Amino acid sequence: MAAVRRGNGHKSYFASSDDTKICVVMVGLPARGKSLIAGKAMRYLAWVGIPARVFNVGSYRRNNTPQPTATFFDPHNSEGEKMRRAAAEAAMSDMLRWFASGKGVVAILDATNSTRERRRWIYESCYAANVETLFVESICDEEDLIMNNILEVKTTSPDYKGQDPEVAALDFRNRIRNYEKVYETIDDNEKHFTYVKLINVGSTVIINQIKDYLSSRLVYYIQNLHIKPRSIWLSRHGESEYNLVGKIGGDSSISERGEAYARALPGLLKKSGVPPNTKIVIWTSTLRRTIQTARHLAAETGFEKLEWKALDELDSGVCDGLTYEDIAQKYPEDFAARDEDKYNYRYRGGESYRDVVIRLEPIIMELERSENVIIVTHQAVLRCIYAYFLNTPQEQSPWMEVPLHTLIKLTPRAYGTDEQRFKADIPAVSTWRAKGTSAKHQDYPTTEPKNEVPATSA
Amino acid sequence: MAAVRRGNGHKSYFASSDDTKICVVMVGLPARGKSLIAGKAMRYLAWVGIPARVFNVGSYRRNNTPQPTATFFDPHNSEGEKMRRAAAEAAMSDMLRWFASGKGVVAILDATNSTRERRRWIYESCYAANVETLFVESICDEEDLIMNNILEVKTTSPDYKGQDPEVAALDFRNRIRNYEKVYETIDDNEKHFTYVKLINVGSTVIINQIKDYLSSRLVYYIQNLHIKPRSIWLSRHGESEYNLVGKIGGDSSISERGEAYARALPGLLKKSGVPPNTKIVIWTSTLRRTIQTARHLAAETGFEKLEWKALDELDSGVCDGLTYEDIAQKYPEDFAARDEDKYNYRYRGGESYRDVVIRLEPIIMELERSENVIIVTHQAVLRCIYAYFLNTPQEQSPWMEVPLHTLIKLTPRAYGTDEQRFKADIPAVSTWRAKGTSAKHQDYPTTEPKNEVPATSA
Numbered sequence: 009m010a011a012v013r014r015g016n017g018h019k020s021y022f023a024s025s026d027d028t029k030i031c032v033v034m035v036g037l038p039a040r041g042k043s044l045i046a047g048k049a050m051r052y053l054a055w056v057g058i059p060a061r062v063f064n065v066g067s068y069r070r071n072n073t074p075q076p077t078a079t080f081f082d083p084h085n086s087e088g089e090k091m092r093r094a095a096a097e098a099a100m101s102d103m104l105r106w107f108a109s110g111k112g113v114v115a116i117l118d119a120t121n122s123t124r125e126r127r128r129w130i131y132e133s134c135y136a137a138n139v140e141t142l143f144v145e146s147i148c149d150e151e152d153l154i155m156n157n158i159l160e161v162k163t164t165s166p167d168y169k170g171q172d173p174e175v176a177a178l179d180f181r182n183r184i185r186n187y188e189k190v191y192e193t194i195d196d197n198e199k200h201f202t203y204v205k206l207i208n209v210g211s212t213v214i215i216n217q218i219k220d221y222l223s224s225r226l227v228y229y230i231q232n233l234h235i236k237p238r239s240i241w242l243s244r245h246g247e248s249e250y251n252l253v254g255k256i257g258g259d260s261s262i263s264e265r266g267e268a269y270a271r272a273l274p275g276l277l278k279k280s281g282v283p284p285n286t287k288i289v290i291w292t293s294t295l296r297r298t299i300q301t302a303r304h305l306a307a308e309t310g311f312e313k314l315e316w317k318a319l320d321e322l323d324s325g326v327c328d329g330l331t332y333e334d335i336a337q338k339y340p341e342d343f344a345a346r347d348e349d350k351y352n353y354r355y356r357g358g359e360s361y362r363d364v365v366i367r368l369e370p371i372i373m374e375l376e377r378s379e380n381v382i383i384v385t386h387q388a389v390l391r392c393i394y395a396y397f398l399n400t401p402q403e404q405s406p407w408m409e410v411p412l413h414t415l416i417k418l419t420p421r422a423y424g425t426d427e428q429r430f431k432a433d434i435p436a437v438s439t440w441r442a443k444g445t446s447a448k449h450q451d452y453p454t455t456e457p458k459n460e461v462p463a464t465s466a
Numbered sequence: 467m468a469a470v471r472r473g474n475g476h477k478s479y480f481a482s483s484d485d486t487k488i489c490v491v492m493v494g495l496p497a498r499g500k501s502l503i504a505g506k507a508m509r510y511l512a513w514v515g516i517p518a519r520v521f522n523v524g525s526y527r528r529n530n531t532p533q534p535t536a537t538f539f540d541p542h543n544s545e546g547e548k549m550r551r552a553a554a555e556a557a558m559s560d561m562l563r564w565f566a567s568g569k570g571v572v573a574i575l576d577a578t579n580s581t582r583e584r585r586r587w588i589y590e591s592c593y594a595a596n597v598e599t600l601f602v603e604s605i606c607d608e609e610d611l612i613m614n615n616i617l618e619v620k621t622t623s624p625d626y627k628g629q630d631p632e633v634a635a636l637d638f639r640n641r642i643r644n645y646e647k648v649y650e651t652i653d654d655n656e657k658h659f660t661y662v663k664l665i666n667v668g669s670t671v672i673i674n675q676i677k678d679y680l681s682s683r684l685v686y687y688i689q690n691l692h693i694k695p696r697s698i699w700l701s702r703h704g705e706s707e708y709n710l711v712g713k714i715g716g717d718s719s720i721s722e723r724g725e726a727y728a729r730a731l732p733g734l735l736k737k738s739g740v741p742p743n744t745k746i747v748i749w750t751s752t753l754r755r756t757i758q759t760a761r762h763l764a765a766e767t768g769f770e771k772l773e774w775k776a777l778d779e780l781d782s783g784v785c786d787g788l789t790y791e792d793i794a795q796k797y798p799e800d801f802a803a804r805d806e807d808k809y810n811y812r813y814r815g816g817e818s819y820r821d822v823v824i825r826l827e828p829i830i831m832e833l834e835r836s837e838n839v840i841i842v843t844h845q846a847v848l849r850c851i852y853a854y855f856l857n858t859p860q861e862q863s864p865w866m867e868v869p870l871h872t873l874i875k876l877t878p879r880a881y882g883t884d885e886q887r888f889k890a891d892i893p894a895v896s897t898w899r900a901k902g903t904s905a906k907h908q909d910y911p912t913t914e915p916k917n918e919v920p921a922t923s924a
Contacts (some may be wrong), residue, residue, distance in 0.1 A: 212657075214673075215689065221832055224835065317824075325815065358815075367825070
């Protein structure tokens, strides 16, 4: 390959037209998972490189009314009605300013937007600003789901901060009753709108008048979401023969210490906390070192196993099989360019992190549909998957440290993802390289297993 | 890259589980585009490597009743009812045999399946054979669409072969009336079924209880289909500097003759037949030679232009920048292996045709959503896109001849795709290599433009 290919992949991968702007308008009674959907959609869009932002009307309202009681939401309370209207207008005007600045592609307007009149106002305001609207209504009539939502999320809402959870839950149910009085579902009167209705967490989905590609992708993403409790475990392969000599890429086998990690993996998984009778699916790449690493786990548990080519390591093109020292020497300019912008740098004849994210997109879609999954993959791929769940900015994710012989447990929550790391007591080389150095792979010391280090990102 | 990577990419790309078997059950009155959807879904599945087959109940019925009149379909005609039932049973038993043989993954049962009772029978027969059902109902109340369908498709149906088209259309409308008498749309009584309802060609879509990944992909594909008339033009880039010296890959500029082709392209497109006021979108890869080839076309027409990384040429890995003679000499085993199974052969550190199909999948999705598009891309990529539209078998598509300086016009029809080729009167090297040879790129003679060579594939 004579030249580094230009990498404008992402924009044209998702956007049908350069100037599409979309306002995703959430619709639904309180406790229907609107904020959850809004947050996930924003994270997904950011991850695929589309500037997206949530405008939460509630947080505008809290500027003036930080802790309202249910009566504030009574449709006969004209003072409350006025203040809620003002909050919606403030959110709308900030949103339109954001679009006008040229920085925004998708805005998500997170509020109940529960009347036809309110929705018409949003549609017309957006239309005047050349912004398309996509209404996303979440409907739920399963009491269990609603109660879970009330207890898990709303009692931790800023509206009820410091209050008795039971009193808060009761007040919140009364607030819902007030919304129910005026709630109008999207119906045939609004059939010219582009909308999607999610009924009982996507068990039925109604899609109307989707026009552009980006909306179609987004709706496909949203319809794949579920809220069943589950965890996702991430691990790199055990130390490989190439790791030992500091070479990147290739398809080498795992080392003796890597084999020890493969044998330790079933125990490590158990230690991380797996509820009884949990079915976990094992995903690996198609490369030897991940398949070998998952071998004992599969044999001991009998879990289903899938090999994905999309989980193969970032392709380092002409640098495949070289050490970082070799690369610094043979391709000094490339080496510097990669340090400068590691996310976008594409190896000659190979891939960039941005490219890897594109090919991981179906993996993320399948992960959203799945329940418990353990993924045994490679450093760069793991960083990209991790970045999706923890909302890591693009410029940071390629530098994240993911040691060998460590199991990461991610547990999605309503507003973010819990993380725990479990280190196996098996030494391995370090493959982490700091920006601006070519040094890497010194042995790291055997330490006591460092477990239970919870971290939450919201 | 030390070893050729193993390529099991596809299966795990689409199938959540190795033993998923799905029966797609079409539902709808006659002339609602069921066979069109069935045919396209089958072609799409075959293209992504999933064994799929359509079982058309009408063709089973024709074994005994080749040319029935509308009265045959009268619900009070018990003889007709009996024979139609027998045809459905014959189709079902062939389908279950096909699944049992292990060859099938997705069967499409193409019939009206217009009563709840019939659908329950299908569901139960499949359930007993461990086959999942996905009901796809097409509903249409726009008279124009239905009439178009009646005139374009049904008067060419074997049921009316050799008959006066107007008499046939009248009889067919009466047949529809007979079906309408007993038609039951899928409703809340069937809410435990996995189904999708397409209302007026996907302008509204209702999706219910999708469980597995393959169904979710298939439904996403179906909901992106439209039936507006349009064409898709395919062209390779103009002759490149690399073409002149017989090298593959790289990112070279176009040659002088390539530039002449770029200048001729607007005229060639016009000559191919473009209805007045037609808006065409120009797609290129991110590589220089396609962007240069589309430059004058974009400038002269003002058409919107999109660059897609997914349209970049098949990555030839370590062979990038070599000639076929070099490859035969340097990597004789690989050279032979590629000839043996060109579709699956993955260049060391590069891609196979199978890999290219995976990354073209979103391109096909976007093409289905789009109207008129001209794609300027590369030999292998063009072969893959062409194979999708013309249903070319995997083992043939990598050997297809696609000369330089030739515009291919594809026009999708109800049952297949029309093809025309327009050759520019500008000489270029031939880049076609026959199986078992390393010879290629002799100059091909300047010939008179060879236009209007229609071909249809059904």
